[in-house]
Amino acid sequence: MKTAIVWFKTDLRLYDNETLIKAIAQSEEILPIYCFDDSHFETTQYGFKKTGSYRAQFLLESLKNLDANLRKLGSGLLIVKGKPEVEIPKIVAEYKVHKVFAEREVAFEEKRTEKLVQTELFKLRCELETFSTSTLYHAEDLPFAKKDIPDIFTVFRKKIEQETSVRSVFSSPLTIASPIIPKLNLPTLKKLGLELSKIDSRAAINFKGGETQAKKRLNHYFFETKSLSSYKETRNGMVGEDYSSKFSAWLALGCISPRAIYFEIKRYENQNGANDSTYWLVFELLWRDFFRFMFKKHQTKFFLYSGIQNEKVNSKSLNEKLVSQWINGATDSDFINANMIELKLTGFMSNRGRQNVASYFCNELNMDWRMGASYFESQLIDYDVCSNWGNWAYLAGVGNDPRKHRYFNIEKQAKDYDKDSAFRDLWLQ
Structure with a gap:
């Protein structure tokens, strides 16, 4: 019997999942697996846990929901923990798997892991086939070669909008034939080296992981509240x-796809009319695409001190006391403090807040921007490698910002975006 593995990573959904659909079409039985990669739970060179407890909790919820949805179709989710290049070949050998289907990666560490798995599978005469499933516009439909992707977002956006269209979505499978899959066995936070962090009751939103919750949030934001x-x-x-x-956390783990959101925007526009706001959400999804394609083009450069530029503008200093004050909301700026306390106690921060605290870290404190990006990686529920590191490089003046060195006047920003101090009063009580 032809058995295939579907290796779920940051595509934890059934709807619009090309990887899953292609695997079903080419196989008699499907074995869905998720591997808790040990490297995702290590401490980084900057001293932070790569995955903090807020994001890990959201991941566990998402996997629980994926398993429940798979079981409704006659399947389930097999969990393994360790190094993917060790654990996945073990399953391949045990179930005599002929092919592994997976999401295609773009960032450096993820691509390296993908290559290691492929090398080990080759020894077992098992193929790895990957699919591009995480962007709004498909990589193959771009109107430029990878090396020629414009480094300026506006140029990228205009050409894409003029010359490319969004591919249609894949329906969810109606049934999945699988071998007997044991009851879901998720590791505890403790097993992952983490402690449960209770999210503060002042949190802007109570994120709950999974495709079911992603669809619920979309319906609420679009059709219930308009x-x-x-x-x-x-x-x-x-x-x-x-x-x-607030779709970002579900997008980051692929509980919902950008294309699914796009076509719901189109449905919403048909019912309620199109305006600048409905377009603007597509515009934001394009920013997300842009950073993914930038990582395809520039690869490791986004993790270097000088980013994708040749010269570095802010200092490479490290002052642990200043970093600690920034993290704990004890700087000389109440606006920065309120945002950092929100992040520390909830795993979330508004887009406006993120830009300000990153600018403050790079420009006022004059720190190595990568330390700030690494803290965000650990702390954010909605951490996405390309958006996080791409945005930090942008604000540090070593990324895709055509203005080179963007500087935020924090006091002016506070007056403009927190006029009545409602945000600061909420978090600085």
């Missing part, structure tokens, strides 16, 4: 659940 129609006006807000879509 908040999408005013997204452009409210997206720089800082207090409350509906000033922005």
